[in-house]
Amino acid sequence: MARQARVLRDQPGHPQALRQHLIDATQRLLAAHGVTGLTTRTIAHEAQVADGVLYNHFAGKDDLVVVAMVERFTELGRQFSAGCPKPGAQDLRTGLTVLVQQCRTFQADAFPMLAGLLGRPDLLHELFTRLHGAGGRTHPVVWSDIVDFVEAEQRLGTVSPDVSPDTIATVMFGASQMDALREPLTWGATHTGTEAVTADGGSQESVERLVDVLVRACRAD
Structure with a gap:
């Protein structure tokens, strides 16, 4: 025993x-x-x-797995929100850089767990139902935090009113998911030890490239 x-x-x-x-x-x-x-x-x-x-x-192993994931994702969401930049407290590039880094850190932890559920759509559905609630918010906290930041910067005049905050969140969220998938697969082949690396294992150069795209898309000229 x-x-x-x-x-x-x-x-x-x-x-x-x-x-x-x-x-x-x-x-x-x-x-x-x-x-x-x-x-x-x-x-x-x-x-x-x-x-x-x-x-x-x-109720069983699956119930325990979903409960464990809900608790972990809720904590990751709290950490993301706590680390988000405050609109207007820094220039737009700095604010977007912090958001991208936060998003990559979130995805480095969250994506492997979600990827493991792709073969279990029943558990994936149950996870999102418990996280968001039936009829609850459409997007997770992380997504909403990005949208809220962009909308606030629009009100401050630093982001063009023509920009879709939801699209910015899609690009940032999606790029961070791709990084979370790509980094473990390409680490040995592409990293020579001379490139600066972020806390989540991604290169600082890739963060800056993404931020360049986001700044150009958002800038109110």
Whole structure:
């Protein structure tokens, strides 16, 4: 039988501590390996509990995976919002650069988890339903934060009124997703050690190229 995890020895009689412990263990496995190959047994082994324990707190493995992802995505959204630039507090290029870097950091964590669900449309649907709620907001917090920033800069006159904030969010979000996909595949072939690298593993040069495009698209001349 699996030995009792330390967090449970330290907090006996607290079922919520065990529930959160299972969520934390699942998040670690998702971050390291994604959904592929994730089983009840691997989760139990990571959490150092008996195989059947998770059924006391979740409907099954899929329910635990979705709960773990919702919690992680919610935290990533909070981190993104906290790091967003304030409209008018800096020049447009600096503000867009911060947004791009924030978006890349978000995608570096979020995209591998989402990619793992592409073969499970049922879980993907359940994830977005729980994140956004039935009839809730159309776009995730990250998307809305980008749109809000561009709209605020438009009101300040630094972004052209002809620019679509939603399109800017699409370009920034999509480019960051491509970077999250491309970086692990091309790292060994394209990085020589002389190129500046951002915290999420992407090159500073690619950030600047994207910002150049966004500034030209947004500028109010």
